[in-house]
Amino acid sequence: MGVMNRFVLLICAIVFPLQMVKSADLDPLIAPHAAKHREEINKILLKAESAERLARDAYLVVLDSLERDLVAKRDPAGAALIDTERKGAAGISLGSGENDKLPKKAQGPRRTLVKELAKVQVDVVASARRPNAAYLAALNAIPGTAENPALAKQIVAEKKRLLLGVGTVVNFQTDMAGTLWRRVNNNKVLHVFTLDKKWEGSDWTAEAPDKIRFHWASGGGVTLTLAEGGNMIIGEDGKPNMILERGRAAKVAE
Numbered sequence: 732m733g734v735m736n737r738f739v740l741l742i743c744a745i746v747f748p749l750q751m752v753k754s755a756d757l758d759p760l761i762a763p764h765a766a767k768h769r770e771e772i773n774k775i776l777l778k779a780e781s782a783e784r785l786a787r788d789a790y791l792v793v794l795d796s797l798e799r800d801l802v803a804k805r806d807p808a809g810a811a812l813i814d815t816e817r818k819g820a821a822g823i824s825l826g827s828g829e830n831d832k833l834p835k836k837a838q839g840p841r842r843t844l845v846k847e848l849a850k851v852q853v854d855v856v857a858s859a860r861r862p863n864a865a866y867l868a869a870l871n872a873i874p875g876t877a878e879n880p881a882l883a884k885q886i887v888a889e890k891k892r893l894l895l896g897v898g899t900v901v902n903f904q905t906d907m908a909g910t911l912w913r914r915v916n917n918n919k920v921l922h923v924f925t926l927d928k929k930w931e932g933s934d935w936t937a938e939a940p941d942k943i944r945f946h947w948a949s950g951g952g953v954t955l956t957l958a959e960g961g962n963m964i965i966g967e968d969g970k971p972n973m974i975l976e977r978g979r980a981a982k983v984a985e
Contacts, residue, residue: 776980826921898978899961903937
């Protein structure tokens with residue numbers, strides 16, 4: 732098993748996602764524990780969003796400075812490359828590779844950004860351990876499951892979320908922008924659904940709460956479906972296409 736595969740399994744084993752259901756939908760014995768867990772995980776997600784924003788802003792400052800230098804040196808081609816990089820900066824994720832088309836002075840700062848984004852993700856995983864363990868312990872301590880099959884079923888459903896990443900997406904139309912997903916067919920590839928509705932250089936549109944459409948630049952497109960639980964996207968072939976690595980906070984930081 733490769734290093735990346737082991738890392739993914741490690742994340743799956745220790746990260747417990749935010750349960751995005753109303754407390755009224757859960758048994759009263761579960762609801763207060765779920766609410767506390769939601770609150771704690773939400774704080775972690777807000778902190779991650781803030782850290783990512785600062786890292787991207789710092790990179791944009793570097794790009795602005797480099798562009799001014801290139802314009803002053805009358806290098807319109809180099810300035811145009813910087814401008815293109817700036818426009819796509821929101822889509823850079825910790826799975827992004829090198830961009831050898833950039834001027835050399837921009838390549839180092841881009842690598843720094845990717846490293847910072849990776850650190851944010853590692854910090855999310857580490858920070859989630861304690862609230863996840865506390866929630867799991869609380870679920871295990873709930874009495875009466877033998878006499879209450881519905882309660883037992885809800886507890887099992889909560890525990891299954893251990894394998895599905897941090898946060899959930901319950902509505903493509905409201906929850907997708909800013910989320911981070913890992914490709915099932917290549918777990919080294921991570922993608923951010925950006926605020927400007929870009930993904931892998933293509934446009935995306937949330938056609939319904941559970942349907943998302945990708946529009947290829949070459950024409951045509953594909954429609955994918957949100958799986959129950961909010962942690963997986965299903966392809967047109969009915970097979971898992973992407974798994975949620977990290978959702979967004981319920982309240983996005985201003």
